[in-house]
Amino acid sequence: MFDNIHEECGVFGVYTEEARENANTVYYGLYALQHRGQESCGIVVNDSGVFSYHKGIGLVNEVFDGENLGKLPKGRIAIGHVRYSTTGNTTSANIQPLVVRHIKGPMAIAHNGNLVNALELRRSFELQGAIFHSTNDTEVISYAITQARLNSGSIQEAVEKAMYKIKGAYSLIIMSAKKMILARDPNGFRPLCIGKLPDGGIATASESCALDSVGAEYIRDIEPGEIAVIGEKGMESIKTHCGGKSAMCVFEYVYIARPDSVIAGQSVHGARVQAGRFLAKEHPVEADIVVGVPDSGLEAALGYSLESGIPYGVGFVRNRYVGRTFIQPAQGMRDDSVRIKLNPVADAVRGKRVVMIDDSIVRGTTCGRTVNLLREAGASEVHVRISSPPFISPCFFGIDIDSRDKLIACRMSLDEIRRSIHADSLGYLSPENVLKIAPKACCGFCSGCFTGKYPIEVPDEMPKDKFESKIVQQ
Amino acid sequence: MFDNIHEECGVFGVYTEEARENANTVYYGLYALQHRGQESCGIVVNDSGVFSYHKGIGLVNEVFDGENLGKLPKGRIAIGHVRYSTTGNTTSANIQPLVVRHIKGPMAIAHNGNLVNALELRRSFELQGAIFHSTNDTEVISYAITQARLNSGSIQEAVEKAMYKIKGAYSLIIMSAKKMILARDPNGFRPLCIGKLPDGGIATASESCALDSVGAEYIRDIEPGEIAVIGEKGMESIKTHCGGKSAMCVFEYVYIARPDSVIAGQSVHGARVQAGRFLAKEHPVEADIVVGVPDSGLEAALGYSLESGIPYGVGFVRNRYVGRTFIQPAQGMRDDSVRIKLNPVADAVRGKRVVMIDDSIVRGTTCGRTVNLLREAGASEVHVRISSPPFISPCFFGIDIDSRDKLIACRMSLDEIRRSIHADSLGYLSPENVLKIAPKACCGFCSGCFTGKYPIEVPDEMPKDKFESKIVQQ
Amino acid sequence: MFDNIHEECGVFGVYTEEARENANTVYYGLYALQHRGQESCGIVVNDSGVFSYHKGIGLVNEVFDGENLGKLPKGRIAIGHVRYSTTGNTTSANIQPLVVRHIKGPMAIAHNGNLVNALELRRSFELQGAIFHSTNDTEVISYAITQARLNSGSIQEAVEKAMYKIKGAYSLIIMSAKKMILARDPNGFRPLCIGKLPDGGIATASESCALDSVGAEYIRDIEPGEIAVIGEKGMESIKTHCGGKSAMCVFEYVYIARPDSVIAGQSVHGARVQAGRFLAKEHPVEADIVVGVPDSGLEAALGYSLESGIPYGVGFVRNRYVGRTFIQPAQGMRDDSVRIKLNPVADAVRGKRVVMIDDSIVRGTTCGRTVNLLREAGASEVHVRISSPPFISPCFFGIDIDSRDKLIACRMSLDEIRRSIHADSLGYLSPENVLKIAPKACCGFCSGCFTGKYPIEVPDEMPKDKFESKIVQQ
């Protein structure tokens, strides 16, 4: 019903010298990464080589309770994962971290990203007699590592070899009997950083906000192409795959990451404020108030206000209690669940010319309804400003935008879109400026969804269910 | 662990001329009132005199799902309730609406407020042979109405008579076989308003935001002391108990109500902005940025910024996914669950002199930790401004503040508090100005928790479990 | 779908001098009484005057688990209840034991039986302003006791007075702050016995098998009309209401009670064997094997075999795993869920003339299907013998038989029934002999369901929902 964008995953891991209640640390880390995936989650603990795990469908606070979290033993290593499934097929076999046994014992993998050659890899493994339980890339990656392991002296060597085979976006946390291994694809599409735990030990997370939530001090981002091996000898780095063209997803700054995270040296909050400033320069308008659509539009609204001098206001209240199991309103009622989730503050906008800042428009339905809310609340004009360029192409690297035929910017002109969303004016951030919102970032960017130009070769279309699973769990 | 303040209840009701899916409408109304009570909830539908209900412990979206909501029949009247229990004894017998049978058939009651003479009333009923299943005021109220009903020609007459007996705060929705009756205590401590449904029919709610969420048009507030009878002849009003001293809880504007609600003609959002403006006048300071503690501090921060000219900033990210079943961090980790729920945006505050606006301080622990978060994030100074006066006395009218010996303002001087919360300066809104934050409100106010002076006689101390239940449900 | 007969309740209680884990003892006692009610159950513990309880819908092992049972505190008194609801309205308000507060503090009541004047009693209480939460007799009984308590020096005196008001069948366990009180109606329709716990203390139960299951030694049955008060001074007996016409339900021996129970001095097993012997004398037949329909037909089959000399055989296997949530077969499959629950042993009956013993026939459907199972398994003849007389009248004293218009014996002649169930011959136990199956029992019997003659005055028809509840819980 809503035209949402979904990040597929968040990953978190902990390594300490002695066995601790690291499952708890991962639990709090996953909490802070919940915005990256709300469909399922899991935690695996390595207690002297024995892997114990709990996984389930739901939010972190639905899947874990004091009882099952308490049953997970102390251990030196623990990793976790939150996931949003893009394929519509939420089977328990797909919940990560993936935990398998291979020639060297147990192995667990948490993966954020999306491979572009998973299907052909799977086919090649099947031709050697492999069987698959799930339909996710992670099982393909685990085969690549497992097969490389047969001719490798160590797990890190196997990971290094496997990286010659797997193509696309991946930020991986791999747990073996004795080590935690981090790996990021050569383009560094998805973030991954490490920090130091207050009482010693290493934490790793998709975003720095998760390090903060467990009291860990940010050290640095894992480099594109880097393999970091954390074991008894401390951390060592393998950089065979480094040196490629860095292409971090710029939409992480716009929408996905939490504003208190710092990615590649650039604060997400700062990038959003900057996007708002650019917007004010690119698309100025006479107005009485600037409001952001919660939550990700708020900082850009602040930037727009600061740059334009138009006062900032609180235009909406977001209902914090709308959970996963929200029941859609029946036909009898106005088919308007936006109204349940988001409420305009009439007192703030009544009789005013309003600049409304949102992060993006996918199909346009939600945006149009949001504009209507402001009008019903008495806004005299509504000027929509979007803190990113129009979506015109799918993402092949881990974000579920939508197919081209549903993207409003592929179907309509700017003015058609404006009319469709009932706005008095409409302005998008330009593709040039979106690449400048993160000036402190020490990396290049992928903005393929806004340009159709990708840093590596991609398939023609993003398949909804690339593995044609033919297996459905009820 | 946290020093929270709790509103006990929110109520919602619907009356339509023909039988509709009114349980659904109540469901969405309760969603919008969820902030008034997160512990349990229930919905009762009146289908031609047969009452069907579903109740449970948890949030609206935990208690209700498509299956049980779908089982509730169509009906002309439906009422609902969300509740926070102050007594620590969450038994299913206490979940509202209360549904009972009396001499005239079934009756359901949803109550927001707190009686000051419930204990003596209960005793008097027991002396006549009454038995009680619950420990809430609502069952006492239902006895008062039931006994009055024996000598009354109608349910509204019984309610009118009962109101001579019950003392304290109450906003009631009563459902009988044929009518929906609304009643508000003579002081009007708790809000209650009515609106017109889009396709005809009346909706009633604790706050207007719930009317908005179901597309109903706000008509007016129920007056203090008023009884509104909604039945086949439309709505009629009984005003025998009107004309007393109006004393709406001013803390509804400061903290409890949702900013998009309008109470007694005054927007809550506007009142909070005004409180911030007053604060800026009363306690000016040289600073670089004003930030609000989410969610209720945000509007006051905006007011402070507007009045003072100090730029408004986004200082915190609140984790939206921390649910009821959040597991408290173990001893091993820093005992700091504030860190999980609230995260400072370092980029916004680093190196800056920060004005931090919060709505209130109860014990001081949370406030002190929040100040620390800003300092750890690099704030050079933290000036705390509170958009209400210090709590020095309990609330007897439906809000669970805390006992006097735990209130920091009863134990410490202003400067001691400032030091205790590690602030560079501290300023509260004055008791005079808090009464002026809602200039458009057509009512008087109760600010007893700030002054110790109450509009009606109160007991010496607010008992934690006034009924000494002696019954515990596991 | 099945034409079952339902006993409504089983009760169990424990009193010990010091506080013990009596909730556990009640748990095991209820297990042994599960056959008396499978719909809901509950346990209440009295810990120094504080009542803690847990109740729920389902079997004992579904409602209770280690966690909730473990949360119930130690206490000197604990009582429990298993229930089958005859009214079709399983609301949580109806789950027993009923736990209420009255003038003297908390009180809990567990009731087995059925009042014949509950409706008029309820009406009279309502005329005094009473409100009711449930639709069961137990709440009416609690009002009768509570009102009597106002003018009584003790709870037992109040029970004694209340017994002048309540009419019908009741075996009660009442728990007050300090005492456990047992009461049985003057006719003693339903059983209730007491025993001595291995480490001291008193246990009471509907049937002696529950005493056995907790290792308690049977002492004696509570007499019809007796009130037994168990408190700090030991047990005392009030016999004001004794001396009436004893009329124990004879169907307890035939079907309801467990064969290892002893009621009024008579073993249930022995009574069933005797019923089989009488059947063999009344309705002899030439046959090769006698088989019983599990479970209650087995002993009567043994008796028939012993008396007739025809060999006893195992004719059926009953599926022990068919639980409450069994899904009825869809239309596509033969509409024959008898086949799922009961399976013939072809090897035992193939080519044989079979005497099949069952305890009763209600509508005839199940019996007909059971006969068919034997025929399909190869039986050459099937002679049906029923170890009780035909049902021709409802039970007003706690057993849910069926309304007269559905009872096959009210609609058909003996030969019509025989044809309807596809039997080669059919014989019922005579109304005379059913009164002789328990020769050791020191009591008279009620056989009203077989004769239409009841020991006390009864209403014209057994109402399905005597309270016309108008309240439905989803």
Place this chain on the structure above:
Amino acid sequence: MFDNIHEECGVFGVYTEEARENANTVYYGLYALQHRGQESCGIVVNDSGVFSYHKGIGLVNEVFDGENLGKLPKGRIAIGHVRYSTTGNTTSANIQPLVVRHIKGPMAIAHNGNLVNALELRRSFELQGAIFHSTNDTEVISYAITQARLNSGSIQEAVEKAMYKIKGAYSLIIMSAKKMILARDPNGFRPLCIGKLPDGGIATASESCALDSVGAEYIRDIEPGEIAVIGEKGMESIKTHCGGKSAMCVFEYVYIARPDSVIAGQSVHGARVQAGRFLAKEHPVEADIVVGVPDSGLEAALGYSLESGIPYGVGFVRNRYVGRTFIQPAQGMRDDSVRIKLNPVADAVRGKRVVMIDDSIVRGTTCGRTVNLLREAGASEVHVRISSPPFISPCFFGIDIDSRDKLIACRMSLDEIRRSIHADSLGYLSPENVLKIAPKACCGFCSGCFTGKYPIEVPDEMPKDKFESKIVQQ
């Protein structure tokens, strides 16, 4: 606590020409096989090549409800499995049927039995780069088939080739995109039979009682070593592996199978009666009554009675409501949960010399307690007769008996056992006669657990967790 014997599995499958609600048929079939495994279960439906499944931990009626069963689509093929895990590690990954994807699409396997070379097979697959999700034999079997499939023209050819690799006991149902394939190991350790559905189509089951429960007509047993391929061309049979030494588990007749099943042409009921007759001849005794320990001792008791002339009696009542989640009695109570589950009928045994028939003795604890129950109920003498020989050796073919050091017959002489169980006399069925209890069976037998002599080579000891899983699911 109890010294039980556990069968590991039951399997059921259906093939029809058109798509039907075959999931329902499997559901009822699994109900009838529940005695073969109570820990977990699952159903997979093949709807035109798309496999939909639901699996879970618990009994069939706990795992399946109307909702999830209703979500399984219609399909031409459906297979199911009930399982008891012997390894103590009940992870969801181990619940069967196993559903995987391989080179040819989806495949599902339900397996009853136990391989003796699973560990070495797994090792060899791992050396080729295989990864394992579970710790059961079924995943090993699926690899064997998948790898053979690479060089085979059909799934049946792959199964045929795989059978050269896998050694031990297996009755398999394999579902591919278009076929249902049945396979039984060359010795035929575990049963597997087929039947004709009433409206056309084939059903297959571990036992014929499951065919009966869905109204299917028994056709024949699958032969040892046979592969039956059921597809669009009907059923064809591959007998490459037939002709080996037939060695059906004789303990299926004694204890495991349901008495109404017929295995290899022999009724289980008849075999048990015959065992009882042999016992009476081998170990006669003067006594007044013969009672069986429910449920599997009942038929043997009948046989003993028929042969000896000593009257048959009902000595015990078994509590039908003791479910999986039964809470063990606390220390305070007599540590005697036998008392909860099994109750003696004092009336039947008081003052009598009792012959008590049970199917086996493992550790002796339960048997001793059962004898005690009879003595407490008043039996003057208790003569124990066991309808199978003493266990002296583990089972390697799918039954979880116990390790040698816990088997009472490995530790004590006959007379020591007799004293340990408090019996007046004790007699086991002889190893010679146990082979004669099924005279109509068209097969040889394995009685390795009674003799230590097995039809194929076995490891030295039965490992408790042969795969050393190192992975634990919480």
